[in-house]
Amino acid sequence: MAARTHVHLDAVGGAAGDMFVAALLDARPDLVARAFADIEAVLPPGLGKPALAPGMSGGIAVRRFALRDGAASGHLGGEEHPHGVRYASLVQRIEGAKLHAGTAAEALAILARLAQTEARLHGVSVDDVHFHEIGDWDSLMDVVAAGSVAAALAPCTWSVSALPRGDGFVRTHHGLLPVPAPASAALLEGFRFRDDGVGGERVTPTGAGILAHLTKGAAFPKGAFVLRATGNGAGTRDLPGMPNILRAMIYEPSQGHATGDEVIVIAFDVDDMTGEEIGVASDRLRAQEGVIDLTLGSRWGKKSRPVIDFRLLVQPESVEAVRETCFRETSTLGLRETREARTVLPRKPGTVAVEGVGVRVKRAVRPGGGTTVKVESDDLAGHGSLAERRRLKALGESEGGA
Secondary structure: OOOOEEEEEEOOOOEOHHHHHHHHHHHOHHHHHHHHHHHHHHOOOOOOEEEEEEEEEOOEEEEEEEEEOOOOOOEOOOOOOOOOEEHHHHHHHHHOOOOOOOHHHHHHHHHHHHHHHHHHHHOOOHHHOEEOOOOEHHHHHHHHHHHHHHHHHOOEEEEEOOEEOOEOEEEEOOEEEEOOOHHHHHHOOOOOEEOOOOOEOOEOHHHHHHHHHHOOOOOOOOEOEEEEEEEEEEOOOOOOOOOOEEEEEEEEEOOOOOEEEEEEEEEEEEOOOOHHHHHHHHHHHHHOOOEEEEEEEEEEOHHHOEEEEEEEEEOHHHHHHHHHHHHHHOOOOOOEEEEEEEEEOOEEEEEEEEOOEEEEEEEEEOOOOOEEEEEOHHHHOOOOOHHHHHHHHHHHHHHHOO
16 A cells, blocks of 8 residues: 555644635645635535635634635525425535535535434434534535545545543534534544533534544554645634634655554454355455455364454445445354554555566565565466566566666
């Protein structure tokens, strides 16, 4: 896996949809035109224009993101409903807009998290969900802009600091509710929180949906990084003793230094599948999106039965789908899961010519600047004997390291 850009979010004052967009566009002003074009493709003509305005918060220069010169707080036209705007209507609006590549998928993924949470909280199906938090044009704009930025930065990894818990109550359509609001709390299960003594709502449901989709609550990874850009997105409140900002910090891995991330290890045993069945299951699991690696081991289990041990390394965002595949393709009745940190060297794919044939290689940059090269064994599988394949492998690695 090649080294990727990493974005870390410092929730100094909190996190909301507009704070996220402002912070990322402050750090990456080259994405403003793209994000604004996607917003305008979703909003109806004449409603207003997205704006990124400079300002100050707690003595820090910031950007604020909002819908200007229009009905910024107006309810979605034609969707007025005592229970909010329908999830399905928002999906149709986004799917029907002409957006940049990847924007719709990211925005819809954020909406889906919010919808699934609301459905669970209210005991209804996702199709019956009505939103209040994103029932305004400016809130829908935040979701689409966040999707546009996330798609433009992909593939990258994300992390977030401990979130400010806040305190007190927030006024909602359902009356006064404790902070964090139920939707925010449900979306942020597994996240780290801190109490900085400042009350009020510090993470909104839209902000929570964005963080849940992108960061999964991950902390800053291990490894050496170079900071390339920072941005400060401000909220509308003034907080005592601190700036009300979400800070975005964009990093690139330091050349030749290992970088760290987290993977989910899924392990299980089977003692009642044939070799052919295990072979098919292994192939299908390896092909599953998000599976980094799969290894098999053999041991002896209860009643002296031979046992095959499956061990998968899975990207955290894909773990739910991989779980389902494990149960569908094997006879196991249970899975063991652990979250593990790993350290990887930067790797770059490439192709070299070996006796007139293109062969894929992976180059790994070692600390100190050295490079090691490995030929993809599949590209040599059709060549003669073991000795011949080894000769071609040596040639490929020599060419790749030249």
